[in-house]
Amino acid sequence: MSDIPLKAEGLCRYFGALRAVENVSLELPRAQIHAVIGTNGAGKSTVINLLSGELAVSKGRVWLDGKDVTSAPQPARARAGLGRSYQRNNVFLPLTVFENCRLAAQSLRQRPWRVWQNAERCKLSTERAAYALERAGLTRAAKLPASALSHGQKRQLEVAMCLATQPKVLLLDEPLAGMGAEESERMLQLLHTLRNDHAILLVEHDMDAVFAVADRITVMVNGTVLASGDPDAVRNNPEVQNAYLGETDETELA
Numbered sequence: 238m239s240d241i242p243l244k245a246e247g248l249c250r251y252f253g254a255l256r257a258v259e260n261v262s263l264e265l266p267r268a269q270i271h272a273v274i275g276t277n278g279a280g281k282s283t284v285i286n287l288l289s290g291e292l293a294v295s296k297g298r299v300w301l302d303g304k305d306v307t308s309a310p311q312p313a314r315a316r317a318g319l320g321r322s323y324q325r326n327n328v329f330l331p332l333t334v335f336e337n338c339r340l341a342a343q344s345l346r347q348r349p350w351r352v353w354q355n356a357e358r359c360k361l362s363t364e365r366a367a368y369a370l371e372r373a374g375l376t377r378a379a380k381l382p383a384s385a386l387s388h389g390q391k392r393q394l395e396v397a398m399c400l401a402t403q404p405k406v407l408l409l410d411e412p413l414a415g416m417g418a419e420e421s422e423r424m425l426q427l428l429h430t431l432r433n434d435h436a437i438l439l440v441e442h443d444m445d446a447v448f449a450v451a452d453r454i455t456v457m458v459n460g461t462v463l464a465s466g467d468p469d470a471v472r473n474n475p476e477v478q479n480a481y482l483g484e485t486d487e488t489e490l491a
Contacts, residue, residue, distance in 0.1 A: 333382055
């Protein structure tokens with residue numbers, strides 16, 4: 238795997254006259270968490286959609302593990318090692334926690350000619366699902382229906398489903414949204430663990446969490462990059478303080 242599994246250069250996305258994203262470049266090194274922050278409408282989720290292939294770029298290039306995937310559709314990028322979660326829970330509520338993960342794992346080894354075969358007989362997807370649940374801390378909940386999980390556990394399950402596809406890169410869109418303090422702490426611990434084996438892009442509004450976990454932070458305003466650097470550099474940047482908070486009080490980002 239490349240030391241920089243995901244790279245984007247000059248990303249732009251236009252919706253008619255609206256420039257939702259304008260000239261955004263970034264690199265996601267392996268074993269690092271790169272957080273993207275900004276107010277609502279800054280273009281954060283649009284960037285994730287461009288990287289994942291959910292939206293086509295208007296301009297710019299995207300490389301995944303050294304290969305140009307700018308024109309590749311979302312399923313192809315997922316099979317090449319890119320996993321993502323969404324702002325809202327995106328799990329199959331009637332299925333068990335384990336079945337959710339196994340279904341995600343099966344996407345890597347699609348065998349439509351065996352449509353009548355019991356999924357339990359697929360050893361590879363079963364092993365990948367079990368591994369993903371263990372990494373995400375959900376092994377004890379494996380037999381529960383996903384509908385029985387707490388909000389925080391459902392967010393963990395989404396991460397586990399990503400892990401079941403054996404991704405090199407994780408794009409996580411507000412994974413802490415709606416969580417209480419205890420659930421947020423569990424997610425942060427999970428992110429710390431996952432950074433050892435993945436490149437992670439994190440979009441998050443919880444500034445305490447961002448500055449606790451991120452190795453690098455990019456600040457977006459009106460679809461463009463205002464600043465990018467390590468947490469201390471971003472925390473002490475007057476332009477960031479003024480644009481993001483409407484004032485220059487450094488204690489607000491402390």
